[in-house]
Amino acid sequence: MHRTTYERIIKIMKITFLGAAGGVTGSKHLIEVEGKRILLECGMHQGQFMVARKLNETLPFDVSTIDAVVLSHAHIDHSGLLPVLAKQGYRGPIFATDGTTELVRPLFYDAAHIQVEDAAYYKQKAAENPNVVAFEALYDLDDVKACLELFEPQKRGTTFRVADVADVTFVNAGHILGSAQVHIRVGDKAVSFTGDLGPSNRKILHDPVSTAGAQVLISESTYGGRLHKKQxxxxxxxxxxxxxxxxxxxxxxxxxxxxxxxxxxxxxxxxxxxxxxxxxxxxxxxxxxxxxxxxxxxxxxxxxxxxxxxxxxxxxxxxxxxxxxxxxxxxxxxxxxxxxxxxxxxxxxxxxxxxxxxxxxxxxxxxxxxxxxxxxxxxxxxxxxxxxxxxxxxxxxxxxxxxxxxxxxxIRSYSAHADQKELITNIEKTPDVESVFLVHGDDEQAEILKAKIDEMGKPWTVHVPIPGDSHEF
Ligand SMILES: [Zn+2]
CATH class of the missing domain: 3.40.50.10890 (Rossmann fold)
Structure with missing residues (x-):
């Protein structure tokens, strides 16, 4: 198909890695194209209480500039701050699979209960001890209710329009119920995001499948340095x-x-x-x-x-x-x-x-x-x-x-994540891939996977982004 220079210029996709880059929690990536901003996930940071708390208090973007949100699966490190978007006034759509849409309901209410209880506990402690700092809950039950109303569930395998610019398809990720890889196409450019990818012989659920062709693949790397035992x-x-x-x-x-x-x-x-x-x-x-x-x-x-x-x-x-x-x-x-x-x-x-x-x-x-x-x-x-x-x-x-x-x-052989071999196979099965970004892994796991791929002499450039890194193509 003939493409004009004009079309090529206006369809530059920019991806910015904002969370779960150089770490395993707080997954957030921003896709910008033709002036529209699509947020890929809005996960909660987890880990040591006060460290995570600080990271979760401030979102690394202006909520009012987000046009749409796409979510790969229900785990809280991918979804857990979505109610904060609603709290800050976001009223756009949140696209997720049917299963994910159902699972986040009890998950968010439970998270809100925990936060409200934690905030009350620290408020009381602070009143007794001036060295203890009180804080507000990140969100409450009303914010959860407002957030859940924004979900627009989609079937896997069907393509839907997002922010008037992108065609998005959910592809089975075999990680947890409802989990999907996210394939985002704009004109002749596409980016695929694995979300969290399940192992190849997934128990109970269908095994993950590879996505359609994309020049850029954002791949998880939780077990980038390990090989699993059989389930x-x-x-x-x-x-x-x-x-x-x-x-x-x-x-x-x-x-x-x-x-x-x-x-x-x-x-x-x-x-x-x-x-x-x-x-x-x-x-x-x-x-x-x-x-x-x-x-x-x-x-x-x-x-x-x-x-x-x-x-x-x-x-x-x-x-x-x-x-x-x-x-x-x-x-x-x-x-x-x-x-x-x-x-x-x-x-x-x-x-x-x-x-x-x-x-x-x-x-x-x-x-x-x-x-x-x-x-x-x-x-x-x-x-x-x-x-x-x-x-x-x-x-x-x-x-x-x-x-x-x-x-x-x-028992270490229960795992919902692909291992090193399976992650590499998934990249190999993604046609047209040029650049691979390894996210959602501790530095060590992502670097081991990058070294392994580099050593194999594959024709892809592999990057391990840190929060704030961007890529344009
Ligand atoms: Zn997960």
């Missing part, structure tokens, strides 16, 4: 932990992220029960947020892969519901579990043992050698989960030093 190994390890703990008459406490990891564990338990490979002991999901997410999972059968259909859906069974599973709602029900004397499995948040009901379960069970604490997710530095994994004893839980006598087991 099948996770179920075998889970079986051994349950069998061993059951033989000691103990309980299994699983600190778990409410979204995706809890459902993966339920799925594996269901499979193991059906195969009669583990004793039928009661399972408690002691997290109202995980319960809300699990309900949403049960309504998105199209997201599930052939295996999940074969074992569950085709037999009219919900993969995440089985005999002996109880979702505890109230705090009173949660407390009753302390007195439950028989072997059982308790799945509770938070995933890194820093907050939530799991702290109470650890307090009551970690000093008993019959029990097992099963770690199934990443534990960041300085968290209680990391201390437990590293064998610290005693540990401080809810203000009390407690000896760690329970068996501590980590």
């Amino acid at each position: 099948l190994a996770a179920r075998e390890q889970l079986k051994k932990v349950i069998t061993d703990t059951y033989s000691r008459g103990g309980k299994i406490i699983i600190p778990s992220f409410a979204l995706e990891r809890t459902q993966e564990i339920l799925y594996d338990l269901h499979r193991l029960y059906n195969l009669k490979e583990i004793p039928r002991i009661p399972v408690f999901v002691d997290s109202p947020l995980a319960t809300d997410f699990t309900k949403i999972f049960g309504q998105h059968l199209d997201d599930f892969d052939e295996e999940t259909h074969e074992f569950f859906i085709d037999k009219n069974k919900n993969p995440f519901a089985f005999k002996g599973l109880t979702h505890t709602a109230s705090t009173r029900e949660s407390k009753k579990l302390n007195a439950f004397s028989k072997p059982c499995i308790i799945i509770a948040g938070s995933g890194m043992c820093e907050a939530g009901r799991v702290k109470h379960h650890l307090k009551h069970h970690i000093d008993d050698a019959r029990n097992t604490v099963l770690i199934v997710g990443y534990q960041a530095e300085h968290t209680l989960g990391r201390k437990i994994v590293e064998g610290e004893s005693p540990v401080r839980i809810l203000g009390k030093m407690i000896d760690v006598k329970a068996d501590i087991v980590s």
